Amino acid sequence: xxxxxxxxxxxxxxxxxxxxxxxxxxxxxxxxxxxxxxxxxxxxxxxxxxxxxxxxxxxxxxxxxxxxxxxxxxxxxxxxxxxxxxxxxxxxxxxxxxxxxxxxxxxxxxxxxxxxxxxxxxxxxxxxxxxxxxxxxxxxxxxxxxxxxxxxxxxxxxxxxxxxxxxxxxxxxxxxxxxxxxxxxxxxxxxxxxxxxxxxxxxxxxxxxxxxxxxxxxxxxxxxxxxxxxxxxxxxxxxxxxxxxxxxxxxxxxxxxxxxxxxxxxxxxxxxxxxxxxxxxxxxxxxxxxxxxxxxxxxxxxxxxxxxxxxxxxxxxxxxxxxxxxxxxxxxxxxxxxxxxxxxxxxxxxxxxxxxxxxxxxxxxxxxxxx
Amino acid sequence: xxxxxxxxxxxxxxxxxxxxxxxxxxxxxxxxxxxxxxxxxxxxxxxxxxxxxxxxxxxxxxxxxxxxxxxxxxxxxxxxxxxxxxxxxxxxxxxxxxxxxxxxxxxxxxxxxxxxxxxxxxxxxxxxxxxxxxxxxxxxxxxxxxxxxxxxxxxxxxxxxxxxxxxxxxxxxxxxxxxxxxxxxxxxxxxxxxxxxxxxxxxxxxxxxxxxxxxxxxxxxxxxxxxxxxxxxxxxxxxxxxxxxxxxxxxxxxxxxxxxxxxxxxxxxxxxxxxxxxxxxxxxxxxxxxxxxxxxxx
Amino acid sequence: xxxxxxxxxxxxxxxxxxxxxxxxxxxxxxxxxxxxxxxxxxxxxxxxxxxxxxxxxxxxxxxxxxxxxxxxxxxxxxxxxxxxxxxxxxxxxxxxxxxxxxxxxxxxxxxxxxxxxxxxxxxxxxxxxxxxxxxxxxxxxxxxxxxxxxxxxxxxxxxxxxxxxxxxxxxxxxxxxxxxxxxxxxxxxxxxxxxxxxxxxxxxxxxxxxxxxxxxxxxxxxxxxxxxxxxxxxxxxxxxxxxxxxxxxxxxxxxxxxxxxxxxxxxxxxxxxxxxxxxxxxxxxxxxxxxxxxxxxxxxxxxxxxxxxxxxx
Numbered sequence: 008x009x010x011x012x013x014x015x016x017x018x019x020x021x022x023x024x025x026x027x028x029x030x031x032x033x034x035x036x037x038x039x040x041x042x043x044x045x046x047x048x049x050x051x052x053x054x055x056x057x058x059x060x061x062x063x064x065x066x067x068x069x070x071x072x073x074x075x076x077x078x079x080x081x082x083x084x085x086x087x088x089x090x091x092x093x094x095x096x097x098x099x100x101x102x103x104x105x106x107x108x109x110x111x112x113x114x115x116x117x118x119x120x121x122x123x124x125x126x127x128x129x130x131x132x133x134x135x136x137x138x139x140x141x142x143x144x145x146x147x148x149x150x151x152x153x154x155x156x157x158x159x160x161x162x163x164x165x166x167x168x169x170x171x172x173x174x175x176x177x178x179x180x181x182x183x184x185x186x187x188x189x190x191x192x193x194x195x196x197x198x199x200x201x202x203x204x205x206x207x208x209x210x211x212x213x214x215x216x217x218x219x220x221x222x223x224x225x226x227x228x229x230x231x232x233x234x235x236x237x238x239x240x241x242x243x244x245x246x247x248x249x250x251x252x253x254x255x256x257x258x259x260x261x262x263x264x265x266x267x268x269x270x271x272x273x274x275x276x277x278x279x280x281x282x283x284x285x286x287x288x289x290x291x292x293x294x295x296x297x298x299x300x301x302x303x304x305x306x307x308x309x310x311x312x313x314x315x316x317x318x319x320x321x322x323x324x325x326x327x328x329x330x331x332x333x334x335x336x337x338x339x340x341x342x343x344x345x346x347x348x349x350x351x352x353x354x355x356x357x358x359x360x361x362x363x364x365x366x367x368x369x370x371x372x373x374x375x376x377x378x
Numbered sequence: 379x380x381x382x383x384x385x386x387x388x389x390x391x392x393x394x395x396x397x398x399x400x401x402x403x404x405x406x407x408x409x410x411x412x413x414x415x416x417x418x419x420x421x422x423x424x425x426x427x428x429x430x431x432x433x434x435x436x437x438x439x440x441x442x443x444x445x446x447x448x449x450x451x452x453x454x455x456x457x458x459x460x461x462x463x464x465x466x467x468x469x470x471x472x473x474x475x476x477x478x479x480x481x482x483x484x485x486x487x488x489x490x491x492x493x494x495x496x497x498x499x500x501x502x503x504x505x506x507x508x509x510x511x512x513x514x515x516x517x518x519x520x521x522x523x524x525x526x527x528x529x530x531x532x533x534x535x536x537x538x539x540x541x542x543x544x545x546x547x548x549x550x551x552x553x554x555x556x557x558x559x560x561x562x563x564x565x566x567x568x569x570x571x572x573x574x575x576x577x578x579x580x581x582x583x584x585x586x587x588x589x590x591x592x593x594x595x596x597x598x599x600x601x602x603x604x605x606x607x608x609x610x611x612x613x614x615x616x617x618x619x620x621x622x623x624x625x626x627x628x629x630x631x632x633x634x635x636x637x638x639x640x641x642x643x644x645x646x647x648x649x650x651x652x653x654x655x656x657x658x659x660x661x662x663x664x665x666x667x668x669x670x671x672x673x674x675x676x
Numbered sequence: 677x678x679x680x681x682x683x684x685x686x687x688x689x690x691x692x693x694x695x696x697x698x699x700x701x702x703x704x705x706x707x708x709x710x711x712x713x714x715x716x717x718x719x720x721x722x723x724x725x726x727x728x729x730x731x732x733x734x735x736x737x738x739x740x741x742x743x744x745x746x747x748x749x750x751x752x753x754x755x756x757x758x759x760x761x762x763x764x765x766x767x768x769x770x771x772x773x774x775x776x777x778x779x780x781x782x783x784x785x786x787x788x789x790x791x792x793x794x795x796x797x798x799x800x801x802x803x804x805x806x807x808x809x810x811x812x813x814x815x816x817x818x819x820x821x822x823x824x825x826x827x828x829x830x831x832x833x834x835x836x837x838x839x840x841x842x843x844x845x846x847x848x849x850x851x852x853x854x855x856x857x858x859x860x861x862x863x864x865x866x867x868x869x870x871x872x873x874x875x876x877x878x879x880x881x882x883x884x885x886x887x888x889x890x891x892x893x894x895x896x897x898x899x900x901x902x903x904x905x906x907x908x909x910x911x912x913x914x915x916x917x918x919x920x921x922x923x924x925x926x927x928x929x930x931x932x933x934x935x936x937x938x939x940x941x942x943x944x945x946x947x948x949x950x951x952x953x954x955x956x957x958x959x960x961x962x963x964x965x966x967x968x969x970x971x972x973x974x975x976x977x978x979x980x981x982x983x984x985x986x987x988x989x
Binding site: 078079080083087088091092105108109112113116134135175176177178181204205 | 707708709710712813814824825826827829830833906907908910912913
Binding site: 477480490495609612616657658 | 739789798799802804807813814916917962963965968969971976
């Protein structure tokens with residue numbers, strides 16, 4: 008908190024000193040709650056982006072950060088406050104789809120551009136079949152991610168039967184689960200498709216049900232906390248299936264909590280830090296200097312999302328949100344840390360996915376799948 | 379698909395869960411028996427048991443039975459403090475029942491939110507470190523783990539000790555007397571205040587034990603983890619007949635097994651709703667519970 | 677006509693208040709956010725009034741009030757979304773229908789459970805509240821729009837100053853009128869002593885049901901107004917904690933005291949939301965630590981709530 012206060016004050020001082028117009032940029036991210044490692048890395052990355060931009064950019068950016076606790080109500084409260092009370096001209100985030108979907112409705116109706124780095128559910132940019140013009144995302148969408156995962160399981164791992172366990176209260180989890188099921192069914196058989204609730208800790212009944220069907224692979228499209236818990240309980244009951252998941256797995260906590268149970272699992276992600284690319288390496292170096300760690304993919308995407316907004320801000324005729332939105336709509340070939348990003352007609356980015364495998368000392372790159 | 383083995387396995391899962399509910403339900407039923415009040419904060423004492431266990435295991439390396447005993451002592455103390463600070467003053471003032479209930483709600487919320495402060499336990503989910511490795515024993519029809527066995531045995535021992543206490547000691551007799559008729563008990567020389575404190579402490583210790591066992595079985599703790607198990611255990615106590623000890627035990631197992639079976643044969647997401655359906659049906663059809671006396675129609 | 681005459685003081689006061697608020701809103705003296713908080717306050721006062729009638733006047737301890745608030749919210753939002761309602765007049769009709777829906781469910785539930793005494797009624801209503809929350813969480817299984825535990829998004833923003841203010845004032849004044857009639861007397865008498873009431877010829881079970889149904893009707897209307905103010909619903913907004921919110925307002929304001937409820941409600945919400953604006957996030961987390969302590973202290977010192985009118989013995 009203090010660091011942010013200092014940064015904000017510093018920027019405020021700068022804005023007095025320089026003649027640059029001040030633009031407030033909001034970040035909505037889960038700093039506490041069940042996915043806080045994602046929130047922390049995205050906040051760090053966001054602040055790096057703002058700091059970099061303020062050195063050479065046209066405007067003076069004042070960052071305002073709000074904690075959504077990975078809860079849709081908190082997120083919408085935060086969005087309302089940021090827009091109507093603080094007067095931000097853009098929002099980066101939210102991180103998770105379940106918060107991003109309601110927030111996107113608000114941002115869109117209040118005509119403030121919103122770029123999420125990581126919310127992958129299609130409903131973020133599209134509502135009832137209609138595109139929300141002010142909402143964009145810097146990552147792929149779950150229909151793509153689920154397809155990649157299913158095809159990897161079918162073709163590369165040559166698995167024939169699958170079970171899916173998902174969180175019914177989470178758009179990300181549910182959406183990804185459904186896409187996986189749809190795609191896996193094309194070449195294999197989904198023998199179980201079961202849901203649980205966020206606060207559940209006792210999965211014994213569910214696991215027994217799934218174990219009885221002896222699936223080759225169990226797909227767990229949820230965040231690292233729950234996945235670790237379920238993986239442990241699965242192995243304790245003697246279930247030997249291969250475990251697979253999505254980008255929600257990308258946290259060092261997964262191995263820390265899940266331990267042996269989760270080793271050997273595969274997951275789809277947005278990019279791998281092993282990528283050789285000057286933009287990527289420059290950012291990773293800066294992050295490492297500041298925070299002594301490698302950021303997870305979700306944090307890095309926050310950086311890309313912020314940089315995209317800031318670039319559009321510079322290119323727009325004024326700092327007015329509607330002008331920035333126009334530039335964003337036509338964005339193509341942005342060289343981000345996670346790859347080259349361009350928004351399609353839905354405001355979604357067309358990007359490749361990578362597959363990572365969990366070994367005892369971390370996630371290792373397996374392969375890239377291009378759209 | 380519904381082989382015998384599958385059903386037995388779910389049954390074992392249910393007994394595990396039911397044991398924990400039974401332990402918690404005992405606390406509700408004993409306090410109700412003695413004070414005719416619902417101790418809303420009981421579920422949070424359960425939560426504290428899990429957290430005490432967490433700190434004992436991570437900060438000190440003690441043999442497991444010591445962890446249990448210390449945590450139970452801790453929760454017993456907490457229950458004692460709650461009674462003395464929040465409920466006792468109201469009882470002495472002869473306050474209306476409702477204010478006691480509201481106070482209990484207040485205590486419950488306070489415990490949850492106080493411990494959810496970032497300086498203390500934080501509102502996050504914390505992985506509970508089991509003090510031993512889980513070992514499954516594959517019995518062909520179903521798999522039973524050392525965790526299952528630990529829970530069964532610990533519950534059995536606690537229940538036996540409780541029975542001994544209530545039915546074979548003077549204190550126990552005094553408890554039963556106060557439950558039957560507090561005024562009379564006072565007249566024949568029972569120190570009701572002491573008995574009330576003892577009851578709270580016993581209930582608290584059992585809930586604390588339930589908390590650690592639950593955390594060992596489902597190793598993720600969180601300051602709000604006591605809410606649902608607390609409510610379900612209360613329903614269990616009502617099911618069995620509120621105020622009746624063996625009612626609480628039976629109720630606990632019934633609720634635990636039903637919950638698992640609904641999850642297994644219907645859907646996991648319906649299981650909470652189903653438990654409440656059971657509550658309503660019971661309240662309408664047999665409000666005094668399985669072991670309770672039939673109510674006279676007023 | 678006699679009604680308008682009796683309530684003329686209140687009506688004049690309300691009109692003046694409306695004009696004041698309208699001036700403030702039109703000139704954008706406060707931000708959008710503050711305006712929303714003001715409307716939210718009015719809505720919560722209405723909802724709390726419902727609980728005051730059920731509990732404060734009639735003595736039935738309900739811990740599930742938020743469920744009826746939620747039912748009104750979801751029902752009305754579903755209708756406006758499905759039928760693409762836009763006009764204010766239609767909206768008001770939908771709002772009242774939200775109230776009627778809640779009232780109907782309250783009627784069905786009330787018949788069996790209102791027989792229970794204090795503790796059991798508390799648990800039964802608490803259980804009902806959780807049951808409704810569970811149903812809302814699973815609502816997308818039978819109606820996709822309701823969103824289940826992912827939330828109900830994209831509700832039309834139809835709650836403006838006029839609709840919220842006039843609907844609420846109308847119902848508050850009407851409630852005042854009902855309470856000052858024989859029904860109010862029956863309710864208070866039941867609260868004080870059920871057996872005695874029954875023996876002087878009051879139909880206790882009917883009156884209890886009436887209080888419950890009417891109180892839940894108010895909650896349903898409040899919920900409907902809320903849904904179209906906030907435009908987003910999530911089952912977690914209607915959980916036990918929300919029921920406690922209403923309860924605290926009723927207790928602090930004094931059971932059986934309408935003006936007390938209004939004052940307590942305004943005070944409560946403005947403090948909570950006002951603090952949210954002014955304080956940095958990490959102080960906010962002390963909110964729900966302090967509230968229960970205050971509640972416990974109030975209970976210990978004044979078991980019947982603050983601002984209780986001294987009743988003649």
